Amino acid sequence: LILLVRIAAAVLVTFALCWLPFLPDTSQALQVFRRIFPVARGLFEDKVANTWCSLNTLIKIRSILTGDSQLYLSFAFTLLAALPSSIRLLIKPTFWHFKLALVNSSLAFFLFSYQVHEKSILLAALPVCLLLNEFPFMSIWFLQASTFSMLPLFLKDGLLVPYAVTSVGYLFLTVYLLSPLNDRSEGELKLGTCGKLFFFLPKMHLACMMRWMFYISNALMAVLSILSVVLDPPPHLPDLFPVLVSTAAFLHFLGAFLHFNIVQFSELPTKKSQKKNN
Numbered sequence: 683l684i685l686l687v688r689i690a691a692a693v694l695v696t697f698a699l700c701w702l703p704f705l706p707d708t709s710q711a712l713q714v715f716r717r718i719f720p721v722a723r724g725l726f727e728d729k730v731a732n733t734w735c736s737l738n739t740l741i742k743i744r745s746i747l748t749g750d751s752q753l754y755l756s757f758a759f760t761l762l763a764a765l766p767s768s769i770r771l772l773i774k775p776t777f778w779h780f781k782l783a784l785v786n787s788s789l790a791f792f793l794f795s796y797q798v799h800e801k802s803i804l805l806a807a808l809p810v811c812l813l814l815n816e817f818p819f820m821s822i823w824f825l826q827a828s829t830f831s832m833l834p835l836f837l838k839d840g841l842l843v844p845y846a847v848t849s850v851g852y853l854f855l856t857v858y859l860l861s862p863l864n865d866r867s868e869g870e871l872k873l874g875t876c877g878k879l880f881f882f883l884p885k886m887h888l889a890c891m892m893r894w895m896f897y898i899s900n901a902l903m904a905v906l907s908i909l910s911v912v913l914d915p916p917p918h919l920p921d922l923f924p925v926l927v928s929t930a931a932f933l934h935f936l937g938a939f940l941h942f943n944i945v946q947f948s949e950l951p952t953k954k955s956q957k958k959n960n
Contacts, residue, residue: 720797725752729924731831731931732798733759739925756796763790763939770946782946784809789939793932800835803828803935810938817945818860823896824938826853830903831931833910834924842911849907853900902930 704710716722725744726735734743734756743752767786771779788806792798807828814821829849836845906927915922 723797729928730798730800731928733793736929736932759794763794781812785942800832803831822856827931827934833927
């Protein structure tokens with residue numbers, strides 16, 4: 683109880699000090715509040731790789747729904763997406779479930795929350811790094827897609843060369859050090875959850891299929907990166923390449939979200955990871 687009170691006091695004092703410069707002027711305090719919760723800016727702004735921006739290419743959500751309806755819709759989907767993983771963590775509060783809950787909740791917020799920024803994917807990429815030991819294949823794949831999703835932002839800020847160098851270097855380095863593609867079995871690739879989804883495929887075929895999907899995915903990211911730089915979009919489709927990039931990245935993130943949620947509900951950590959966690 684004493685420790686809890688001390689932590690609560692530290693949080694409240696820190697919070698008060700952060701707000702202290704703005705409290706004398708009510709208009710300034712309201713401006714800060716609007717910046718923290720940018721409701722007036724709409725469901726999404728730039729071409730971010732989340733559900734609403736990708737879905738907007740097919741259904742013009744911002745034209746169909748009012749601003750309040752968009753806010754409520756986003757809140758409901760974010761809550762529903764984060765709830766299963768959070769409940770699982772409450773039922774089984776282990777470090778293994780905690781790491782997976784970090785990934786799943788952060789992806790839920792990125793995919794479904796209101797006014798998401800491209801760089802917010804880093805909040806999901808960080809906990810994914812904690813799973814590199816247990817799931818090297820899926821983690822490497824996700825982190826590569828995370829960098830790719832920010833390509834329009836990199837081009838806007840003149841960071842094409844750092845993006846290209848770090849992406850290629852990361853891919854070669856991680857594949858060489860972790861050797862996620864050298865394994866030949868479903869178990870070695872840590873694809874147990876995928877095996878449940880594709881139960882009709884032999885295990886060897888599943889592992890082969892996932893490796894080829896990894897190759898095709900990286901080739902697609904490379905092609906879209908090159909096209910975004912060397913080609914000018916059609917005049918009637920000025921946002922063609924940013925939309926293609928965000929949609930491709932969204933499909934990667936949605937797949938990772940489903941995968942890690944299934945992992946949390948169906949798989950147990952290996953003895954090796956349990957020993958490390960302990």
